[in-house]
Amino acid sequence: MEAEESGISGNYVYNGTKATPVNNIQGLVSAVFGNIMELGTNEETDESLRTRIREKIGGPAENGNKQHYKTWCESVEGVGRAKIVPLWNGPNTVKGIIINSLGLPADDSVIKRVQEYVDPDDDGDGEGDGLGEGVANLGAHFTAVPAESCDINISFNVILTSGANLENVKSQTEEAVIEHFKKFALEYDENIIVRVSFIGAMISNLPSVLDYSDLKLNDKNLNIELTREQVPVLSGVSVNVL
Numbered sequence: 039m040e041a042e043e044s045g046i047s048g049n050y051v052y053n054g055t056k057a058t059p060v061n062n063i064q065g066l067v068s069a070v071f072g073n074i075m076e077l078g079t080n081e082e083t084d085e086s087l088r089t090r091i092r093e094k095i096g097g098p099a100e101n102g103n104k105q106h107y108k109t110w111c112e113s114v115e116g117v118g119r120a121k122i123v124p125l126w127n128g129p130n131t132v133k134g135i136i137i138n139s140l141g142l143p144a145d146d147s148v149i150k151r152v153q154e155y156v157d158p159d160d161d162g163d164g165e166g167d168g169l170g171e172g173v174a175n176l177g178a179h180f181t182a183v184p185a186e187s188c189d190i191n192i193s194f195n196v197i198l199t200s201g202a203n204l205e206n207v208k209s210q211t212e213e214a215v216i217e218h219f220k221k222f223a224l225e226y227d228e229n230i231i232v233r234v235s236f237i238g239a240m241i242s243n244l245p246s247v248l249d250y251s252d253l254k255l256n257d258k259n260l261n262i263e264l265t266r267e268q269v270p271v272l273s274g275v276s277v278n279v280l
Contacts, residue, residue: 120136192272
């Protein structure tokens with residue numbers, strides 16, 4: 039199925055959600071949505087375009103250097119950020135770690151588009167053929183891979199403000215943390231550290247929260263340091279109202 043409207047709004051239809059047709063379909067008893075094949079993206083913002091242009095000018099992106107690969111990857115629809123790893127599998131090999139425009143690991147369709155554009159993999163061995171049939175130089179073997187997902191669950195106790203409820207806190211926390219993780223993924227090239235103190239400050243500033251305690255990330259009161267190939271992904275928010 040294909041969303042009628044472009045953008046990210048269709049990304050929040052989850053696996054198992056009941057699907058109700060607008061018109062009657064003869065013989066249909068029931069239907070549910072499955073997995074999303076490709077996440078929708080919003081039209082690129084002016085600021086994102088300006089950033090890409092600045093990076094292209096300041097790189098410089100030329101002659102198949104590291105910045106050139108980054109520019110190539112990020113010009114493909116659906117790519118929000120690319121991290122380039124030279125010589126990752128020996129001489130003349132380059133790996134592109136691909137993050138989508140939502141700050142999440144890119145899905146298969148985006149990875150395929152990047153691979154085809156930069157260095158097609160016609161023999162299907164998971165590595166570009168190096169034949170110069172993409173934009174990459176002849177003899178350079180490029181491999182596009184999705185970023186690795188580092189799932190993070192957040193749990194804490196909370197005292198609510200007057201009129202607030204548990205769903206308010208959960209939805210506000212999810213929205214704030216997802217936006218924070220997205221910024222991390224799309225703006226940081228080095229290892230990301232998800233800090234308990236920073237998440238705590240975000241929770242403290244939520245309009246539904248009077249106070250909080252016992253904040254944990256993945257059941258521990260410790261910061262989480264990711265590898266360069268990982269991006270943080272919120273896997274859940276558990277809140278206990280005091």
